[in-house]
Amino acid sequence: xxxxxxxxxxxxxxxxxxxxxxxxFDQNELKLLIFKREVEPLAGKWSLxxxxxxxxxxxxxxxQRVLSELTDLQNTYMEQLYCFGDINRDxxxxxxxxxxxxxxxxxxxxDRIQVRNHTAKWVTLDKVPELVLDHKEMVSRAIQTLKExxxxxxxxxxxxxxxxxxxxxxxxxxxxxxKRIDDRNFRxxxxxxxxxxxxxxxxxxxxxxxxxxxxLDRNTCKKLLKEGYNFEI
Amino acid sequence: xxxxxxxxxxxxxxxxxxxxxxxxFDQNELKLLIFKREVEPLAGKWSLxxxxxxxxxxxxxxxQRVLSELTDLQNTYMEQLYCFGDINRDxxxxxxxxxxxxxxxxxxxxDRIQVRNHTAKWVTLDKVPELVLDHKEMVSRAIQTLKExxxxxxxxxxxxxxxxxxxxxxxxxxxxxxKRIDDRNFRxxxxxxxxxxxxxxxxxxxxxxxxxxxxLDRNTCKKLLKEGYNFEI
DNA sequence: TCAAAAGTGTTATTACTACACCCATGT
DNA sequence: ACATGGGTGTAGTAATAACACTTTTGA
Numbered sequence: 001x002x003x004x005x006x007x008x009x010x011x012x013x014x015x016x017x018x019x020x021x022x023x024x025f026d027q028n029e030l031k032l033l034i035f036k037r038e039v040e041p042l043a044g045k046w047s048l049x050x051x052x053x054x055x056x057x058x059x060x061x062x063x064q065r066v067l068s069e070l071t072d073l074q075n076t077y078m079e080q081l082y083c084f085g086d087i088n089r090d091x092x093x094x095x096x097x098x099x100x101x102x103x104x105x106x107x108x109x110x111d112r113i114q115v116r117n118h119t120a121k122w123v124t125l126d127k128v129p130e131l132v133l134d135h136k137e138m139v140s141r142a143i144q145t146l147k148e149x150x151x152x153x154x155x156x157x158x159x160x161x162x163x164x165x166x167x168x169x170x171x172x173x174x175x176x177x178x179k180r181i182d183d184r185n186f187r188x189x190x191x192x193x194x195x196x197x198x199x200x201x202x203x204x205x206x207x208x209x210x211x212x213x214x215x216l217d218r219n220t221c222k223k224l225l226k227e228g229y230n231f232e233i
Numbered sequence: 234x235x236x237x238x239x240x241x242x243x244x245x246x247x248x249x250x251x252x253x254x255x256x257x258f259d260q261n262e263l264k265l266l267i268f269k270r271e272v273e274p275l276a277g278k279w280s281l282x283x284x285x286x287x288x289x290x291x292x293x294x295x296x297q298r299v300l301s302e303l304t305d306l307q308n309t310y311m312e313q314l315y316c317f318g319d320i321n322r323d324x325x326x327x328x329x330x331x332x333x334x335x336x337x338x339x340x341x342x343x344d345r346i347q348v349r350n351h352t353a354k355w356v357t358l359d360k361v362p363e364l365v366l367d368h369k370e371m372v373s374r375a376i377q378t379l380k381e382x383x384x385x386x387x388x389x390x391x392x393x394x395x396x397x398x399x400x401x402x403x404x405x406x407x408x409x410x411x412k413r414i415d416d417r418n419f420r421x422x423x424x425x426x427x428x429x430x431x432x433x434x435x436x437x438x439x440x441x442x443x444x445x446x447x448x449l450d451r452n453t454c455k456k457l458l459k460e461g462y463n464f465e466i
Numbered sequence: 467t468c469a470a471a472a473g474t475g476t477t478a479t480t481a482c483t484a485c486a487c488c489c490a491t492g493t
Numbered sequence: 494a495c496a497t498g499g500g501t502g503t504a505g506t507a508a509t510a511a512c513a514c515t516t517t518t519g520a
Contacts, residue, residue: 015249015287016318016329055246059318059329083316083331085292096292098316134368148385167472184474185510205472208518233509241476400499417501440498441491 002187003015017097018063019050019135021081022071023105024122025159027168030175031106032139035070035120037132043092047132048139049120062102070117077103077158079149081142083148089134097134101142151232154195155223157216165203165211166190173233181233189233194210194220234290236321246330251296252368254314254375256303257339257355258392260401263408264339265361265372268303268353274324275365281372282353283330296333303350310336310391313381314375322367330367334375336391383409386458386466387428398436398444399423406466414466422466427453 022033037047049070053062063078081099089095106122107114115121123129128139149155159172170186190196197217202210244406255266270280282303286295296311314332322328339355340347348354355361361372382388383406390397392405403419423429430450 013246014249014286016249053247053318055327056320059316064428080315082313084290085286085295085331087289087291094288098318152381165472182511183472184512187473188475189509204518208520209470209472209473209516210518267469398499415484416499420500421502422482437491441493442479442489442497444498444499 005169013094015093015095016053016059016065017050017095018059019048019097019099019138020063020066021099021101021139022049022067022076022104023102023142023146024104025158025172025175026106026108026111026122028171028175029124030159031122031124032128033071033115033120033122034128034131038119039092042132045132046129048099048135049117054225061097063098069146070115070120071104072114072116073104077155079145081145084134084138086134091133097138097216099138099142102138103146103155105159105161117228119157122152146176147178152228154216154221154231156231163199163201163213163215165213167211168203169208169214182213186233193224193229195224243358248285248326248327248328249292250283250285250330251292251299251328252281252332252371253299254281254332254334254372255300255309255337256335256375256379256392257337258408259339259341259344259355259404261404261408262357263392263445264355264357266304266348266353266355267361267364268350270365272325278365279362280341280365281332281368292331300335300421303348303353304337305347305349306337310388312316312415314371314421317367317371318380319367324366330371332371332375333376336379338392361441379409380411384463385461387449387464388456389464396434396446396448398446400439400444401436402447410465413431419466426457426462428457 020033024031024033033049034046035049037043037045044186049066051062051066051069053059055080057065060080062078067078068074077104078100081101083096083098085096086115087094089097104114111122125143128136130136131139147157156169156172156176159175160168166187167183169190170181170183174181195217196214199213199215201213203213253266257264257266266282267279268282270276270278284295284299284302286292290298293313296313300309300311301307302334311333312335313336316329316331318329320327322330337347344355358376361369363369364372379388389402389405389409392408393401399420400416402423403414403416406419407414428450429447432446432448434446436446437443
């Protein structure tokens with residue numbers, strides 16, 4: 001194989017990259033963050049956000065850096081997804097990519113502020129355009145893992161504000177599990193679990209009646225985790 | 234590939250390795266396969282089996298190679314576990330390791346034949362010795378993942394022969410979930426699920442009465458997987 | 467007064483847990 | 494005949510699923 005196989009730079013071995021599958025929830029739908037790839041080959045095509053790793057950072061740090069360079073939100077949920085290592089997965093040379101997935105809340109008023117890179121945008125999961133390389137596969141694996149994780153870990157709470165209403169939380173559940181959930185059964189299970197602490201505040205932005213706000217009870221949460229609680233409804 | 238592109242010695246950037254956490258079941262206990270590390274630093278210490286990846290193989294292929302170089306069993310269950318990328322995880326330089334975990338049956342009559350490398354041995358999970366680098370962390374993460382996976386995928390069946398008895402399968406379940414399981418409830422759930430196809434054979438090696446042999450019904454299995462069946466007892 | 471979202475209970479079904487004795491067989 | 498492991502059933506409890514109407518309030 002000839003030299004053009006390595007387009008990024010002179011490279012005798014294997015390059016390592018990270019890519020982030022960033023899921024955002026805008027109180028309504030799950031969305032994916034994509035942006036226009038800046039480097040050749042395939043510059044200008046839609047892509048996940050990513051970067052080569054630097055010699056002095058761990059892979060986790062690299063993923064963190066990618067995210068904080070592109071968005072404003074800190075403390076987003078982040079988990080390693082999978083290491084993609086097929087030999088010809090990258091047209092630009094032998095590149096191994098460690099993929100991460102993230103959950104964040106999209107503030108509908110501020111979604112331009114949250115995302116720094118101006119070529120980046122949120123797309124709904126059923127309207128993801130063609131993505132470069134094996135990024136589509138990364139996304140479907142991430143969706144899969146998200147659903148699995150949401151059954152056993154309280155990750156859905158990463159999609160709603162610190163204080164949230166039950167209808168809000170229900171929508172997040174429905175977005176993650178991609179199914180309608182009966183709201184009486186939902187209330188019964190979630191309130192019965194002790195996972196939520198009631199507040200006396202009401203959110204009146206979505207209805208005249210207003211809806212009580214709750215927050216996650218982190219102590220009960222830890223306890224339920226130990227017992228292997230099923231967070232699915 | 235014309236000339237060696239991956240020269241370990243003159244590598245100035247980052248090396249990539251694979252390590253395999255191999256679990257074996259000897260009809261009684263879950264065991265871990267370890268061997269004496271052959272390369273410096275830390276040569277002679279107990280280690281997981283692993284290797285640097287070659288420039289012309291994918292990461293999955295590398296893990297497969299590591300396993301087939303060391304053992305005789307093909308078709309063992311193999312799944313990627315996690316990519317370990319801390320900056321100082323390897324005393325010998327910047328090495329990223331992609332860990333895989335495997336499940337296999339240990340044939341008690343043939344366990345020397347199954348494992349080719351003569352410094353390799355099976356150890357029970359509660360008696361794992363000190364391991365090099367971050368291999369202990371790899372093992373505990375693998376145990377964790379094994380338990381999670383066994384709840385949603387029929388991986389326990391990888392630990393028993395093609396045709397097995399219910400007491401055998403029960404022991405495998407107990408080994409994986411690390412708990413006693415009531416055998417009447419076990420039979421009720423497993424036979425009620427339709428997962429098993431009865432055969433008319435009896436295994437008389439463990440009792441005078443003999444125990445009926447079953448095999449996995451792969452069609453029912455697929456169906457249950459789609460429905461999100463819970464394989465835990 | 468009405469539109470729009472929030473909130474509330476019951477019943478039937480299903481899955482899970484706990485628990486103790488008889489069976490078949492080879493020696 | 495007996496020791497060994499294989500096999501069986503029931504009843505109480507907990508979780509889940511299906512289902513429709515009333516309440517609040519700002520406009």
